[in-house]
Amino acid sequence: MKLLSELGLTAKDRKSVMVTGLSVDSRLVAQGHLFAALQGLTAHGADFVPMALKNGAAAILIDAQGATKVQAMVEEAGAALIVAQDPRAALSMAAALWFGAQPKTMAAVTGTNGKTSVASFTRQIWSALGYEAINIGTTGVEGAFTAPSPHTTPEPVTLHKMLARAAELHVTHAVMEASSHGLDQARLDGVKLRAAAFTNFTQDHLDYHQSFDAYFRAKAGLFDRVLPDDGAAVINMDDPRGADIAQIVQARGQRIIRVGRSDGCDLRLLAQRFDAGGQEVRFEWGARLYQAYLPLIGGFQAENAALAAGLAIGSGAPVGEVMAALPRLVGVRGRMQRAGVRSNGALVFVDYAHTPDALETALLALRPHVMGRIVLVFGAGGDRDRTKRPLMGHAAALYADMVFVTDDNPRSEPPAQIRAAILEACPLAAEVGDRAEAILRGVDTLGPGDALLIAGKGHETGQVIGGDIYPFDDVEQASISVAALDGIIR
Numbered sequence: 001m002k003l004l005s006e007l008g009l010t011a012k013d014r015k016s017v018m019v020t021g022l023s024v025d026s027r028l029v030a031q032g033h034l035f036a037a038l039q040g041l042t043a044h045g046a047d048f049v050p051m052a053l054k055n056g057a058a059a060i061l062i063d064a065q066g067a068t069k070v071q072a073m074v075e076e077a078g079a080a081l082i083v084a085q086d087p088r089a090a091l092s093m094a095a096a097l098w099f100g101a102q103p104k105t106m107a108a109v110t111g112t113n114g115k116t117s118v119a120s121f122t123r124q125i126w127s128a129l130g131y132e133a134i135n136i137g138t139t140g141v142e143g144a145f146t147a148p149s150p151h152t153t154p155e156p157v158t159l160h161k162m163l164a165r166a167a168e169l170h171v172t173h174a175v176m177e178a179s180s181h182g183l184d185q186a187r188l189d190g191v192k193l194r195a196a197a198f199t200n201f202t203q204d205h206l207d208y209h210q211s212f213d214a215y216f217r218a219k220a221g222l223f224d225r226v227l228p229d230d231g232a233a234v235i236n237m238d239d240p241r242g243a244d245i246a247q248i249v250q251a252r253g254q255r256i257i258r259v260g261r262s263d264g265c266d267l268r269l270l271a272q273r274f275d276a277g278g279q280e281v282r283f284e285w286g287a288r289l290y291q292a293y294l295p296l297i298g299g300f301q302a303e304n305a306a307l308a309a310g311l312a313i314g315s316g317a318p319v320g321e322v323m324a325a326l327p328r329l330v331g332v333r334g335r336m337q338r339a340g341v342r343s344n345g346a347l348v349f350v351d352y353a354h355t356p357d358a359l360e361t362a363l364l365a366l367r368p369h370v371m372g373r374i375v376l377v378f379g380a381g382g383d384r385d386r387t388k389r390p391l392m393g394h395a396a397a398l399y400a401d402m403v404f405v406t407d408d409n410p411r412s413e414p415p416a417q418i419r420a421a422i423l424e425a426c427p428l429a430a431e432v433g434d435r436a437e438a439i440l441r442g443v444d445t446l447g448p449g450d451a452l453l454i455a456g457k458g459h460e461t462g463q464v465i466g467g468d469i470y471p472f473d474d475v476e477q478a479s480i481s482v483a484a485l486d487g488i489i490r
Contacts, residue, residue: 001032004059004080007094009034011080012071017059022098022157023052024091031056034082036091037066046070053077061087061094088156089186095156096190102163103134103174106191107311110178110222111199111236113358114304115152118197120332121308122175128325129317132170136162137177138352139333139459144171153182156190163191175311178226180218188226195314196227197234197307201241202357216241224248232257232314234307237265257310259303267306267313272299274368276347281305281326285319292326297336297349298365305329334458336362339475340482346372346446348482350474352458354381354408356391359455363399372449376400377442378456379435380422382413382464389418393425400453402445403429406438408456409464435463436477443481454478 001018004011011017020032026048029035035052037045037060046066053060053073059080060070067083074081084090096102109118119135123143126133134143136154141147141162153176154162166174178188178196201216223233223245233249235242237260249256258265268284278295281302294305305326312322331337340348347370353362359378366374376396380389396403405422407415419431432438442452454474457463463472482488 002098004034004082007034007097009059009061009082009084009090009094011059011082015080017080019058022091022095023057024155024157026051026055029055029057032058034059034061034094036087037062037070038087038091039063039066044069049073053079061091063087086186089189092156092186092189094190095160096192099160099164101167102160102192103166103171105131105173105315106163106193107173107175107195107197107315108178108188108191108193108222108226109175109197109199109307109311110180110183110219111197111239112202112355113353113361114199114300114307115177115179116352117301117304117332117335118199118307118311119175119177121305121329122311123173124329125308125312125322125325126173126175126317128328129312129321131173133173133175134166134171135175135177141166145169151182152177152179153187155185156187159187160190173315178222180215183221183226184218188222191226193227193231194316195232195234195311196222197236197311198223198239198242198245199236199304199307200239200357202355216244220245220248223254224252227254229253231255234259234310234314236260236303236307237262238303255314257314259306259310267310269302269306272302274299276369283309283323285323288319290323290326292323294326294329296329296331297338297369298362299368300361300365301331301336332459334460334475336365337458337475339454339478340443342443342446342482343486344446344448346448346450346452348443348446348452348454348478350454350458350478353378353455354457356388356395359392360395360399362453362455363395366451366453367399370449370451372447372451373401374399375402375404375442375445375450375452377404377406377435377438377452377454379406379408380418380456381409382411382415382418384411386421389421390425393422393429396422396429397426402442404432404438404442405429406432406435407463407465408435409460410466411464412466415465435472435474439474439477440481440484443478444485452478 035057123135232255271282273280462469
């Protein structure tokens, strides 16, 4: 139990209250809990205060607007009312103080694409150097211990419970993905970072953010708000918005590690040579050259590896040891993952690419590894940014040799409507609504030297149709299709 003052909170009329836990879901409130009544996308947490009080909430954290609705009932229940200008930030700091522990070395990575790979690679580098390490993000908690995660960046109570558990298990190093939603909602504000990385900035999440500027401001929050003044910022300078992040970092006096191909970068990518299994990469740090074979498909993976190296260096690891660990990197599930090989040598890959830029990047990155045609199977998610769909169709038409447009996660939208929006930009593509059939047909087209890219869902193991989630795994379906067509299974 802790007093509100121990959580950095002050109640209206300075009422002193001992709380027994933190909750953001009124259904999970127990006797003595602090309930954070937050503004959501469709409802305000004030609407759930009656249930929280019924379940025994001792304190309510809320904004001024919500407070006007609930003040009388909170006072009648004898609970404390904390009115905060930014209740989400207040909750994040309170959660950090409640759980009280996190790994000594924390890092985070933001950007539209590449976060999961950079986080995983950073954890893998730390592990290779002998540290107990985890990464937290889209694929859950991985490394020294594993656990599921409901969001790319968990809400503060869940996040700090994870971090406290990690510290309890003697994890010393942790890296997490910082989503734009998570940053906008101040979920990381209580995390003590040593380093933070920026990958890139392209179109995504405009269903949540009202503009590109708002989306970028959310990403930039990792550097102008969360990363402390003595932290290290690792920036992909090859991205046009890298210079904008660098300006923010310079204004705060933070250490900058510039990553990219251009002069002036601290960690430079000098050259790449590709083969069917990966790539040989030449790096430069200062005046010293390093060369490493990365068993990773796609030129962009060298950028991800370099950013991960920058995060490890920025958080205190020796440069030489970090660079020596790069050949040991293993690709992330669902990120340009080899899912099958046909008897004729044709390869099948699965990738999470679900934005126009990510799809274009994946197709262009795959090309140097492929002697024949690139066949593409992809769709777009329902109830998400609709402007992405024709842009993804355009990328497919430009950079793939054969295209199958199928369903992704249609959610509540009519699947045919989503496919039609994509097909406007790639009218020569084949339309196959059933994703399993589309994958089978894609695999069936492969000749010697060809490769199939199944894009959009990556590591996901379910397909969301309406309000239901049906088991579906692109990697598994690709493997079954290869085995069936090659006569391994009948």
